[in-house]
Amino acid sequence: MPITSFTEENYLKIIYKLSAETNAEVSTNAVAELTQTKAASVSDMLRKLSDKQLVHYQKYQGVTLTSEGERVALKVIRKHRLWEVFLVEKLGFNWDEVHDIAEQLEHIDSEELVEKLDEFLAFPQFDPHGDPIPDNSGRMPELRYHTLAEVKEGEAVLMMGVSEHSAAFLQYLAKSGVSLGAEIRIIEINAFDKSLSIQVAQNTPQFISHEVAKNLLVKFK
Amino acid sequence: MPITSFTEENYLKIIYKLSAETNAEVSTNAVAELTQTKAASVSDMLRKLSDKQLVHYQKYQGVTLTSEGERVALKVIRKHRLWEVFLVEKLGFNWDEVHDIAEQLEHIDSEELVEKLDEFLAFPQFDPHGDPIPDNSGRMPELRYHTLAEVKEGEAVLMMGVSEHSAAFLQYLAKSGVSLGAEIRIIEINAFDKSLSIQVAQNTPQFISHEVAKNLLVKFK
DNA sequence: ATATTTTTTTAGATTAATCTAAAATTTAGT
DNA sequence: ACTAAATTTTAGATTAATCTAAAAAAATAT
Ligand SMILES: [Mn+2]
Ligand SMILES: [Mn+2]
Ligand SMILES: [Mn+2]
Ligand SMILES: [Mn+2]
Numbered sequence A, B: 001m002p003i004t005s006f007t008e009e010n011y012l013k014i015i016y017k018l019s020a021e022t023n024a025e026v027s028t029n030a031v032a033e034l035t036q037t038k039a040a041s042v043s044d045m046l047r048k049l050s051d052k053q054l055v056h057y058q059k060y061q062g063v064t065l066t067s068e069g070e071r072v073a074l075k076v077i078r079k080h081r082l083w084e085v086f087l088v089e090k091l092g093f094n095w096d097e098v099h100d101i102a103e104q105l106e107h108i109d110s111e112e113l114v115e116k117l118d119e120f121l122a123f124p125q126f127d128p129h130g131d132p133i134p135d136n137s138g139r140m141p142e143l144r145y146h147t148l149a150e151v152k153e154g155e156a157v158l159m160m161g162v163s164e165h166s167a168a169f170l171q172y173l174a175k176s177g178v179s180l181g182a183e184i185r186i187i188e189i190n191a192f193d194k195s196l197s198i199q200v201a202q203n204t205p206q207f208i209s210h211e212v213a214k215n216l217l218v219k220f221k
Numbered sequence C: 001a002t003a004t005t006t007t008t009t010t011a012g013a014t015t016a017a018t019c020t021a022a023a024a025t026t027t028a029g030t
Numbered sequence D: 001a002c003t004a005a006a007t008t009t010t011a012g013a014t015t016a017a018t019c020t021a022a023a024a025a026a027a028t029a030t
Helices: A006-022 A028-035 A039-051 A067-090 A099-105 A111-120 A167-175 A210-214 B006-022 B028-035 B039-051 B067-090 B099-105 B111-120 B167-175 B210-214
Strands: A055-057 A063-065 A156-162 A183-189 A196-200 A206-208 A216-220 B055-057 B063-065 B156-162 B183-189 B196-200 B206-208 B216-220
Touching (some): A039 A055, A156 A167, B006 B028, B006 B063, B039 B055, B067 B111
Antiparallel strands (some): A156 A216, B156 B216, B183 B196
16 A cells, blocks of 8 residues: 555665765665665666656666655655664663664554654654654754764764664673763774774773774764 | 564454354455455465464365464464554554554564563553453453443443444544443433433433444443 | 676566466255 | 355466576776
8 A cells, every 4th residue: 555665665765875875876786785685686676666766777877766765765764763762762672672673663654653653752853873863854954973983082072873783883882881972082092003992971991993983973062 | 584474464363353253164255355355365375374384274164273373363463452552542543543553563573572562551451442452472351241232221331342443433432422431321222223322421312323332342330 | 908807687487465267166045 | 966156266367576597788907
């Protein structure tokens, strides 16, 4: 009954994300990697989404969303992030446990449900990972955060989000006391491997790798 | 990843319901009517469910659930009813608006989600239509309610549920002030067509048809 | 500029769930 | 007990989403 299948919605969401990262046409292989399918399957699906006017697609030239495709993608992302807030705020899940469940809930088809859920959650602006939640017309703030890897010695910033969403990474952060809104001060940066000593809130300083720092989104106070 | 598809789950739920009503083998046509498919499609699916050991099925002899099939069906019914409670109690939906949404939510696959939802709702025993919610091992109370059509003139009963779940019927009841727990007194029964005059709580008496009375589940005080 | 490598598309199958039309079986009516 | 009617199953297609292998196109490297 909905116009788009679960599968089509997942493709649109992935094309949206890749396209937002690069601001360019998305390659068949890039989509195949994220959908966990083969390039041949992606080619088939792109032709189909193109027939439905959800993507602009020229053979061998990559794919971008049409405005209708983007509208659908943003609706799915809105639902995904609202459900994540519900799971964490209301049901008590940890932020590393909600992704797979939200991956299912994002396809539930009911406008009224989304609007009532939004209201029940008091119209949250961000999901548990700091990602902005599109409003019901698809708008969301352009966030211009920095990564912790860009911050200089001695400076203090606020933790605003993550750019890596794996459970392993999120669990590691939780164990390290790094949560949304926490203050992080750079004590020292190792000149050799760019690893850092940081202080989270008033805790004792700890070491983190450059790799970790690159995936932490922060803003200056 | 789950062992059963949405489609298979819907078939199992329907076989469970038909089989609970009649205490006998369920016919192919009966399943076809509720799944909104053709008998040929049902035959195919029954063979498949039988291969998966979820139903006992002998060609031309009807179908019943195996204990594993019943376990799966009860899990789906548990989820359906818990989500309905959530939609009504937490999100403010009316009891006639929740069925189609729960029909989707019942297939979300996460044990932890169901258990946390149950806890969040304070372990409800009944859904918004008075139907009992199976516990996490599939047990639910055998309810021996009567229909309002069996009650005699002058007697008063408590409204406990409905056996018809259409939006039209539920909206009609809501407009008539008939909700779960309400006291209903039979003022008069028309000897010709068995229509009744009833008083709900302290409201002014009103007429309802025998057909309506047959679909109201009540218990004596 | 041509050859090699990489990427992408097409061709041809497969699986799940459905359909229509025809055949088989069961049930019901005399 | 037969015959007719109803029910159920099978045969053969169709659609969505996927795959592997082969062909085509684009990108890269000498
Ligand atoms: Mn998804
Ligand atoms: Mn998130
Ligand atoms: Mn369902
Ligand atoms: Mn219900």
